[in-house]
Amino acid sequence: MNKDIRHLISKYFKESDLSPAHAALFGQISQLLEDKPPAVPESRVSTAIFRQLQAALNVFGICEANDVHKTGIPSLIAMARRLKKECADRIIRQQKLLREMKHLKTIQSLASAGSWELPVTNNTLELPGYWSDELYAVLGVVPGSVDPISDNYREYVHPDDRQYLSTEVDKAIQVSGRYDIEFRLFRAGDPLQQRVVREIGELVRDEASGQSISLIGVTFDISDIRNTERALFKANVELRRLFNVMEDVFFSVNMEQHTLLQMSPSCVQLYGYSVDEFFRDPDLWFSLIHDDDKESVLESNKRLSKGESNLCEYRIHHKNGQIRWLEMRITPTLGHDGLLVRIDGISSDITKRREAELALENSELKFRSLLENSNDAITVTSEELKFVFVTQSMSRMIGYSVEEITGTSVFDFIHPDDHVTVNGLVSQMQENPARPIHFEIRFRVKGSGWIWTEGSVTNHLDGDIVNGYIANFRDVTYKIRYRKALEASNNRLKKTNNELDRFVYSVSHDLRAPLASVLGLIEYTTSETADENVLQDLGMMQGSIEKLDRFILDILDYSRNVRLNIKVQDIDFRQLLTEIRDNLKFLNVDKPPIRFDVNIQEESVFRSDEGRISILLNNLISNAMRYYDPGKPEPFIEVNISLGQEGANITVKDNGIGIEAAYHQKIFDMFFRVSEKSNGSGLGLYLVKETIEKLKGRIDLQSVPGVGTTFNIFLPNLF
Amino acid sequence: MDSNSFNYEKVMVVDDAEIDRFLAKKVLTKHAFAREVLPVDSAVNALGYLSENQENKDALPDLIFLDINMPRMNGFDFLEEYKKLPESVKKKCIIVMLSSSLLPEDRELAMNNPYVCQFLNKPLTADKLKEVVNP
Incomplete structure (x- = not known):
């Protein structure tokens, strides 16, 4: 029997169900198909074959007219052939279907796309539906482990998206017939495994009635796609930003045809010319190079044809007229024949760097010349x-x-x-x-x-x-020698000065000793005689020697003021003035009594050098006593002292003969004497001034001849 | 002043200047300050005398006028050596410095010496003798 028929029979008829007569029939059909007349062309048999063929064709939906006249052999052959063809078609269709199903399954798997179908009756979804294995995979569950019903499906949808999904599905069923949405799923119901899916659903209608039959759709996981898209977007944004800020110019040139392949837009900043301008004029880049640098650029670019990359620095004319320094790095590509086919390069603006370098070179030069020319x-x-x-x-x-x-x-x-x-x-x-x-x-x-x-x-x-x-x-040899000489001479002077000081002191002392002896003898002789003439002579001798003695004492005081360091101690002015007064008693021996008033206001302790204060008060008071005014009924000396935080204010006031204004400046000079009659040394007030300077104080006087003299002194507290 | 009563029996004057020794002798005698004046021209000789007579109480002076500025050994050097003399000598003698020095340092130094009881400035006068302590 024809094997196609046999196959057909095995597919649509169960051989076991075939009666022997039928089996014979099929044998006959096979023979018919081989254009061989049946072995037994008998009309009853023909009719039976006809009916069998008719039934078989019916299965394929082909209705042959129930025409017994067509039971002739040719008619039967035609029917058998038709049946064979239908059978073959069916097998092909089945195979195609199988292929497509397999294809679909693979595609679904590859695309992570799950498909589903849900029956629709009267515009409502019916249960259960169909979920493909891949849909289970999208949901993250084992195929078949969940009943394919909408309520179960909703369990996997992100709670916030469930209402959205329902609304879209309803809309598709009622109105639009289709939806295409994205929503979130929790894989395996785990909120941590959130995925984004795209779902497309389509309503299938019965062609004849227009009634909705089912909703079929596809659901695929687009999480990865979304993530990739986002990353890509981000990368794009960054890249764009980079290009915008990138000042360097990238370019590629086809060296065979000498055409510019690409140039980055930052050339506008670098050159002042747009990308288009560079494309229009292939020689533009070269024409912009500073004339002095053109040759070196060409020379260095020769390396490129040897396949070596090149780095060179040169100047260009910017469109705005400025000269700019460029650094150009080029990588060549050689063809397999060893010829240069393409170059790729980057040009950077290094004007600032070059200027800094030049400035540095310049300043180095200046610095060096400064160094070399410096003395x-x-x-x-x-x-x-x-x-x-x-x-x-x-x-x-x-x-x-x-x-x-x-x-x-x-x-x-x-x-x-x-x-x-x-x-x-x-x-x-x-x-x-x-x-x-x-x-x-x-x-x-x-x-x-x-x-x-x-x-x-x-x-x-x-x-x-x-x-x-x-x-x-x-x-500084000259300077140092000079200084050393100066130091040496200064030291010599200091030594001389000290020696002089000692000399003055010792001479004064040695001079004074014999004077004291003479004075003693005069006094003794005075007490021994009553002769008026002798006494007068002795008196004059005594006066003369006392004058000499005072002079020597003044020199001693001066020497001590210069020589001795200041010795600071608390000053008791009352005690000091009493001592001075006692010391000066002798001056007043043969004169009318002079009133001596002392007035001291103590607010605080005063500290200074007692020896020197004694010298200066001694001198001022003795002057006041010596130059008293005999014409005045009541001569006086008044010493006022007030002690404060700052120091001591001392006034020594008398109603003596006074000093003419013309002499006020001179009286403090060394050896200056107002009167020939005065028997002073001319050192007293000089000593006062020197002493006050040493004590960091100041002195001034008011004096009117015939009225009196007042010295005002300020002495600071010393520490 | 009672002419028969002297302030001191024996007064030594140590001074290198002859005129001062002369004057001292005159003044001391005139004012009956000393019965006997013993002028000595140097500190060395003064020490020699004291040392020689340290056992002879009558020969020792009751009071010594001592000059400061003297050649070879000055008044202060004398005091250093005087310190080494026996107590018998030092107990009897009163020392008064008699100098023309006006240096406060000299006066201070002298007054700080335990054997010096007074400091007088030359010249020696009757008034100054009155200041000298009585025995």
Whole structure:
């Protein structure tokens, strides 16, 4: 039997159900198909075959007319052939269907797309529906483990999206017939595994009635797509931002056809020309190069044809007229024939860098010329005190060449007596890095001994640019010699002064001793005689010797004021004035009594040098006593002292003969005497002035001849 | 003043200046200050005398006028050596410094010495003798 028929039979008829007659029938059909007349062409048999064929064709929906006249052999052959064809078609369709199902399943799996179908009756979903395995996979559950019903499905939808899904589905069923939405799912119902899905649903209607039959759809996981999209978007934004801020210009050139392939838009900033302008004129980039640099650019670009990348710096004319410095880096691509096919490059604006470099070069040049032209020697010394760098001025100063000095130890050039100074400087510098330290040092001069130098040295061992001890100094031999001479002469003078002081003191003392002896003898002789003439002579002798004695005492006081240091102590003016008054008693022996008033206001303790205050009060009071006015009925001396925080205000006032205004300035001068008759030394007020200066005070006077004199003194508290 | 009563029996005057020794002798005698004046021209000789007569109480002076400025050994040097003399000597003698020095330092130094009881400035006068402590 024909195997197609047999196949057909096995598919649509159960062979076991076939009666032997039918089996024979099929054998006959097979023969018919092989264009062989049936072995037994009998009309009853023909009719039976006809009916069988008719029934078989019916299965395929083909209705043959129930025409017994067509039971003739040719008619039966035609029917058998038709049946064969239908059978073959069916097999092909089935195979195609299987293929498509398999295809669908694979696609669904590949696309992570699950499909489903739900029956619809009277515009409502019916249960249960159909879920593809892949839909289960999208939901993250084992296929078949959940009943394919809408309520179960909703369980996996994000709670916030459930209402949205229902609304869209209802809308599709009632109105639009289709929906295409995105919503969120929880895989396996786990909120942590949130996925985004896209679901497309389509309502299927019965073609004849227009009634909705089912809703079929596809649901696929688009989480990854969404994530990728987002990342891509972000990357795009960043890239755009990068391009916008990127000042460098990227370009590619096809070297075979000499055409620009691409150029980044930042060329507008760099050159002032747009991308289009560069595309229109392939030589534009070259024409913009500064004439002086064109050749070097061409020269360096020759490397490219050897396959070597090139880096060059050159100037261009910007459209705005400015000159800009460019750095161009080019990577070549050679074809398999070794010829240059393409270049890719980046051009960067390095104007600022170049300007800075040029400025640096310039300032270095200036600095160097400053160094070399400076009269100061400048040296840089290593930590081991070897000259690392010396200026020409150093060479000029000491006569050795720069080469002779460099690399040698500083000690080779410094006077042995100053080596200790150098070591001191080093330890000072180590304690105070970056601080200049002053020095005076003798340097060896080629062939002619030593010079004195003066300058400063700074520890820059940790310096950024120069590491070492940096010194600058100059020849001060003349100055130092002068100063040393001055110091020596000053010391001599001090010594002389001291000797003079001692001399004055000792001479005064030695002069005074015999005077005292003579005075004693005069007094003794006076007491021994009653002869008026002798007594008068003795009186004159005594007066003369007392004058000499006072003069010597004044010189002694002066010498002591100059010589002695100030000795600060609490001053008791009452005691002091009593002593002075007692000491001066003798002055008043043969004169009318002079009233002596002392008025002291003490607000605080006064501290100063008692010896010197004694000298100055002694002098002022003794002057007042000596120059009293005999014409006045009541001569007086009034001493007012007020002691405050600042110091002492002292006034010594008398109603004596007074001093003419013309002499007010002169009375404080050394050896100045107002009157020939006065038997003073001319040192008294000079001493007062000197003493007050020593005590940091001040003095002035008011005096009117015939009225009296007032000295006002201020003495500060000393500590 | 009673002419028969002297303030001191024996007064030594140590001074290098002859005129001062002369004057001192005159004044001391005139004002009956001392029965006997013993002028000595140097501190060395004064020490020698005291040392020699340390056992002879009558020969020792009751009072010594001592100058400060003297060659070789001055008044203060004398006091340093005087310190080493036996107590018998030091107990008997009163020392009064008699100097033309006006230096406060000299006066201070003298007054701080335990054997010096007074400091007088030259010249020696009757008034100044009155200030000298009585025995």
